[in-house]
Amino acid sequence: MIIANTFIYPSGLTESSCTNGKAWTTWFNVGHPSSTSGDREVIAIIKQMYPNQMCLAPSIIQGRATNTFSGDVQLSLQADQNGAITEFSSTTPMIDFEARYCCPTDSFEQTTTTTAAPRPIDSTTCGRSEISPLPNTRIFGGTHAIPNSWPFIVLYEERKPCDFNPAYVCTGSCGGSLIDARHVLTAAHCVNTRDPSSITITAGIHNKMIHEETRQVMQVEKIFVHSGYNNVSHPDDIAIVRLSKPVTTNKYVNTICLPGPEPEINEDVAIAGWGSEALGGQVYHQLKQAWMKVVGECERWWRIDNSKQMCIANPTEGHSACQGDSGGPVMTKRNGQWIASGVASYVADCKTHGTLAPNVYTRVSAYLPWIKNIIDNQ
Numbered sequence: 001m002i003i004a005n006t007f008i009y010p011s012g013l014t015e016s017s018c019t020n021g022k023a024w025t026t027w028f029n030v031g032h033p034s035s036t037s038g039d040r041e042v043i044a045i046i047k048q049m050y051p052n053q054m055c056l057a058p059s060i061i062q063g064r065a066t067n068t069f070s071g072d073v074q075l076s077l078q079a080d081q082n083g084a085i086t087e088f089s090s091t092t093p094m095i096d097f098e099a100r101y102c103c104p105t106d107s108f109e110q111t112t113t114t115t116a117a118p119r120p121i122d123s124t125t126c127g128r129s130e131i132s133p134l135p136n137t138r139i140f141g142g143t144h145a146i147p148n149s150w151p152f153i154v155l156y157e158e159r160k161p162c163d164f165n166p167a168y169v170c171t172g173s174c175g176g177s178l179i180d181a182r183h184v185l186t187a188a189h190c191v192n193t194r195d196p197s198s199i200t201i202t203a204g205i206h207n208k209m210i211h212e213e214t215r216q217v218m219q220v221e222k223i224f225v226h227s228g229y230n231n232v233s234h235p236d237d238i239a240i241v242r243l244s245k246p247v248t249t250n251k252y253v254n255t256i257c258l259p260g261p262e263p264e265i266n267e268d269v270a271i272a273g274w275g276s277e278a279l280g281g282q283v284y285h286q287l288k289q290a291w292m293k294v295v296g297e298c299e300r301w302w303r304i305d306n307s308k309q310m311c312i313a314n315p316t317e318g319h320s321a322c323q324g325d326s327g328g329p330v331m332t333k334r335n336g337q338w339i340a341s342g343v344a345s346y347v348a349d350c351k352t353h354g355t356l357a358p359n360v361y362t363r364v365s366a367y368l369p370w371i372k373n374i375i376d377n378q
Contacts, residue, residue, distance in 0.1 A: 006064040009077060009085070013060055018102035025054055029066065029098035030316055031089075038073075038090035039097045044355045045315040051265065051296040057084040058101035066096045119260055119365070127152065127257035127337035133289065136268060142290030142319050147206040148214055150272045150287065152178050152256035152338065155202040156186050156241075156327055158193055173283055175273040175328025177340050178203060178255045181246035183375055186327035187343050187362065188229035188239040196220040199241060204252040208274065209285045214252035219244040224374050226367070236308070237345040238362045239327075240374050256329060259365040260339040263332040265296040269312060269341065270333075275325030276350070283324035290319035292330070292352075292359070301348070301357035308366045310342050313358035321359045322350035330361050340364050 008014065018024050031040040041063075047054045065073075073092045079085050090097065121127070133149040154176045162170040174190035184201055193199065197219070204214040221244040228236035247253050263269055272289040276282055291314065298304055298311035312330055314320070321328070321344045330342035342361030352358050364371075 006062075007075070008060065008062045009088075010060065015062065018060055021105055022059065022102050023105050024062070025058075025101045025103055027098045027100045028054070029096065031097075032316065033090070033092075033094050033096055036093055038092050039095060040087065040089040041097060041099055042087040042315075042354065043085065043101070044087075054101065055103035058103050060102035061085060061088065061099055062101075063088065063097050063099040066098050119262075121257045121260045121334065121337055121339065123255075123257060124337075126255045127333075127339060128254060129338070130251045133270065136291040142271075142288045145206070145272055145287045145289040147287075148204065148252040150289065150331075150338075151204070151252055151254040152340075153272055153287070153328060154178055154184055155205050155208070155274065156184065156190055157200045157202070158191070159198045159200075160192055173274065173324055174326045175275075175324075175344065176201065176241075177329040178247065178253070179240075179258055179340065179371065180255050180375055181249060182243045182378065184241045184243065185329070185340060185343060185364070185371070186239050186241065187345055188225045188237045189231060189234065189345070190327040191223060191225050191239045191241070194223065196223055196241070199223070201241065201243060203247050204250075205287075207286045216247050216253055218247060226370065234346055234360075235305070236362070236367075238343055238364075238367055238370075240371065242374075242378060256331070257337050257339045258368060258371065259341060261332070261334050262365060263294045263310075263330075263341050265294050267294050267332065268292070269294060270331045270338075271312070271319075271321055271325070271328060271344070272331075273321065273325035273328040273344070275322040275328075277322065290314065290317075292319055295358045298358060298360070302360055304360060306363075308363050309345070310361050310363045311358040312342070312361060313352035313356075315352060315354060315356075318352055318354075318356075320350045320352045321347055329364075 033039040077088045131149040156174040156176045158172045162168040176184040176186035199220040201218045203216045220241045222242040224240040226236040292312040295311040329340040332339045332341045347359045348357035
């Protein structure tokens, strides 16, 4: 189909055709073109990102270009076996489209409202970074973090017998976050030992391959793995290690806030870690970061407990946690302070674009009594 800078499909219909129990959605723009490829707007992705504002089978699509251009654009539409439109795309690079959809009014999910006040952050110093992190970027696989811009993220390393030969010692690595000067929050599946001396925590680290004066290498005094965890279904995938002495907080090392306000569906959140860049790959030597969104309706992919777990994804750029990122936080920002909203638990693959399964994180707010009991009884 050849179009100008605006269109309505099916042809012959107008804006006023969306009536009789149907209504227009807001304008969506989740796909973006590049210098070599055109735009692509996938209805399932929009539904995933905006579950309360989109239907899966719209009857009419209205699209318009968000940037000016001369000439026509080649546009194609895809439909399922029942004739319902599933996506539209163009082959013209650099031309970005937004669209709205005519949906049955009873197909929108109703959100519930609550008058409960959000949980306050109980510290004014936690979650602050003197070195500002990179803002949200559209780089596939995330991007290198600015050194020490995430001062609450630590490297968890555990010495253990090697899989290929138990006579040799290998080092497994995960992420973690400082929740106070002596305690690191991580995932239960990262902890494969009962011997604290097997674990090393490094704060203030960015590049594992070079010497850095900013580092504080800490030994562990005690391990706390949640009693409900098992490595089959991964419930209660959360653990705390107590350091043998407190870290020194400074420009390069700080604590993250405990929840705190919960992130909303479709809210931007950040992840960072030294995980591999592809499933089965080697862990990375520099800290990388990525921006994700909180995903609703996670039961479409996983059998989870929403009260104890949360899902995040980036359907457009495909960012994801991967091997070696386990235990690291998903971070929400409130009034200049970063909150540890989740702990990296498991993924299906190291990408989340399109309709692929999102990453699953342990919801930290569900474990606040357990966490505070450990912190308060040291």
